[in-house]
Amino acid sequence: MTSLWGYAFVHQALLAGTITAIVAGAVGPFITARNMGFAVHGLAEVAFTGAAGAVLVGIAPEIGLVGACFLAALAIGLLGVRLRERDIAIGTVLAFGMGLGVLFLVLYTRYATEAFSILFGAILAVSVQDVLWSAGVGAVVLAALIAVYRPLHFASVDPEVAEARGVPVRLLSVVFLLIMALAVAEAVQVVGILLILSLLITPAGAARRLTAHPGRVVAYSILIAVGVTLGGIVGAVYTSWPVSFFVASLSLAAYLLARGLGGAQARA
Amino acid sequence: MTRDGSTLGADTRTAGSLPSDPIGDRGALDPVVQLTHASLALSGRSIWSDLSAEIRRGEFLVVIGPNGAGKTSLLRVLLGLQPTTDGHALVHGRAPRRGNPEIGYVPQQRAFDPEVPLRGRDLVSMGLDGHRWGVSVSARANRRRVDRILALVGAQSYADTPVGRLSGGEQQRLRIAQALVGDPSLLLCDEPLLSLDLHSQQVIVQLIARWSRDHRATVIFVTHDVNPVMSVADRILLLAGGRWGIGPVDRMMTAEALSRLYGVPVGVVEYAGRICILGADLGGHDPVTARGEIGE
Numbered sequence: 301m302t303s304l305w306g307y308a309f310v311h312q313a314l315l316a317g318t319i320t321a322i323v324a325g326a327v328g329p330f331i332t333a334r335n336m337g338f339a340v341h342g343l344a345e346v347a348f349t350g351a352a353g354a355v356l357v358g359i360a361p362e363i364g365l366v367g368a369c370f371l372a373a374l375a376i377g378l379l380g381v382r383l384r385e386r387d388i389a390i391g392t393v394l395a396f397g398m399g400l401g402v403l404f405l406v407l408y409t410r411y412a413t414e415a416f417s418i419l420f421g422a423i424l425a426v427s428v429q430d431v432l433w434s435a436g437v438g439a440v441v442l443a444a445l446i447a448v449y450r451p452l453h454f455a456s457v458d459p460e461v462a463e464a465r466g467v468p469v470r471l472l473s474v475v476f477l478l479i480m481a482l483a484v485a486e487a488v489q490v491v492g493i494l495l496i497l498s499l500l501i502t503p504a505g506a507a508r509r510l511t512a513h514p515g516r517v518v519a520y521s522i523l524i525a526v527g528v529t530l531g532g533i534v535g536a537v538y539t540s541w542p543v544s545f546f547v548a549s550l551s552l553a554a555y556l557l558a559r560g561l562g563g564a565q566a567r568a
Numbered sequence: 569m570t571r572d573g574s575t576l577g578a579d580t581r582t583a584g585s586l587p588s589d590p591i592g593d594r595g596a597l598d599p600v601v602q603l604t605h606a607s608l609a610l611s612g613r614s615i616w617s618d619l620s621a622e623i624r625r626g627e628f629l630v631v632i633g634p635n636g637a638g639k640t641s642l643l644r645v646l647l648g649l650q651p652t653t654d655g656h657a658l659v660h661g662r663a664p665r666r667g668n669p670e671i672g673y674v675p676q677q678r679a680f681d682p683e684v685p686l687r688g689r690d691l692v693s694m695g696l697d698g699h700r701w702g703v704s705v706s707a708r709a710n711r712r713r714v715d716r717i718l719a720l721v722g723a724q725s726y727a728d729t730p731v732g733r734l735s736g737g738e739q740q741r742l743r744i745a746q747a748l749v750g751d752p753s754l755l756l757c758d759e760p761l762l763s764l765d766l767h768s769q770q771v772i773v774q775l776i777a778r779w780s781r782d783h784r785a786t787v788i789f790v791t792h793d794v795n796p797v798m799s800v801a802d803r804i805l806l807l808a809g810g811r812w813g814i815g816p817v818d819r820m821m822t823a824e825a826l827s828r829l830y831g832v833p834v835g836v837v838e839y840a841g842r843i844c845i846l847g848a849d850l851g852g853h854d855p856v857t858a859r860g861e862i863g864e
Contacts, residue, residue: 446702446703448701450694450701451698453694454699457684457686457694461673461694461695462699463649464671464673464756465673466648466668467667467699508683511685514685
């Protein structure tokens with residue numbers, strides 16, 4: 301079994317997995333701070349439709365996936381500017397997206413295997429090109445996140461005062477949806493659409509149990525996301541069970557552990 | 569303007585000239601906020617109209633009025649978040665603009681989620697540079713400034729505790745620090761005493777009043793209960809369903825002035841140094857200023 305470590309596909313998986321986990325871990329704390337877990341799931345389901353539609357018309361599924369995520373993010377951002385409307389806007393957009401996805405699946409039956417890998421992730425099947433794609437998308441997400449970090453944090457935890465201080469709160473919420481769309485597109489290849497929350501929510505959820513220092517929450521979230529992703533790939537290589545199963549399980553374990561630790565010690 | 573120095577809008581329509589100086593030598597003649605025949609309508613409904621007033625440097629202005637009278641909207645106008653529909657509003661002689669560093673803002677007391685990963689000092693430091701783009705490098709000078717202001721409001725002992733675990737009074741002290749850390753010359757407070765106990769109310773009022781005194785900063789303080797700010801208020805602006813009036817506390821809080829503004833008979837009872845208004849709802853969640861008189 302150890303001989304597997306010599307294969308290029310394992311190296312590529314570890315590389316792409318690490319990049320993805322850094323991105324997911326960095327975006328996660330903002331998703332939890334803004335209570336946007338539902339939006340993440342919605343975007344992921346629309347991403348599925350985009351990928352399916354792309355295959356149907358014969359273009360790369362990654363393009364369709366990112367494109368659909370972006371459009372859905374814009375739609376959610378423009379429809380649901382108010383918090384109370386947001387869940388309804390998200391639910392409506394994602395239900396429509398999934399409906400289209402089912403249609404595409406029926407229209408193009410050969411798509412079934414690809415559909416499975418998009419729904420549950422296929423990190424062990426990434427090519428060199430996929431790794432480069434991940435690195436490119438990841439760089440864009442991290443650069444955007446660094447550029448808006450302070451006002452986004454302000455607007456996420458203290459929106460009223462942020463607005464009074466001149467932070468463009470509404471613009472930032474649309475920008476963050478676009479950042480989230482790219483992060484979703486990135487994370488889909490590791491855990492797939494149905495398990496997206498295990499990378500985008502859980503590491504951040506665990507991190508905020510361990511510290512109340514906003515910067516450290518991001519750092520811990522990245523570390524946990526990288527840990528569970530690499531752990532998941534290693535587990536899959538040894539057992540040939542799915543990566544996403546291991547990632548979801550390790551995420552749950554990290555979260556429960558963090559809850560235990562966070563409860564036992566005073567947070568600082 | 570009436571002879572006693574108070575101005576009753578809508579009725580007299582002579583606002584705009586300077587009332588006699590109720591705050592003595594503290595108020596130089598440089599108006600920090602000027603409202604000139606300012607009107608505001610929100611989705612077609614008139615909130616207040618033809619509002620004219622000058623608020624001077626170092627003045628502590630208390631704004632009272634029933635719910636929906638446009639008290640918060642007035643603050644939003646000064647913050648540059650809401651344009652007036654008619655007339656002018658000026659801050660430091662210029663049209664209000666978003667993110668004016670001269671303005672400190674204290675929002676309504678609203679409890680934080682106990683799990684939010686944010687410490688007291690993070691909240692305060694956001695008031696200093698939270699609006700800037702990029703990642704904070706937490707410069708030493710900024711940190712010292714945050715520490716100084718935390719000491720000023722007496723919040724050092726819980727500066728590193730997650731804000732969601734603090735009491736309402738402690739959270740509001742941090743809010744004051746957040747508003748003051750940028751060294752504002754104009755402080756806008758929107759019901760900062762809501763749901764605080766009487767002791768915390770006094771602490772917050774004294775912190776704001778001391779800042780105003782020491783820095784000659786102007787304070788516009790929106791509240792539904794005038795009693796906690798009676799001792800520090802220079803003037804009162806009362807917004808009441810389209811009518812308004814401005815003047816010193818003792819002139820405004822009279823049965824005559826209030827009855828004229830509300831258009832219905834209003835009684836004012838003074839008891840043990842506190843004012844209780846009967847017959848009109850001055851907004852908020854308590855009937856007028858009755859808090860503390862009964863049962864507390």
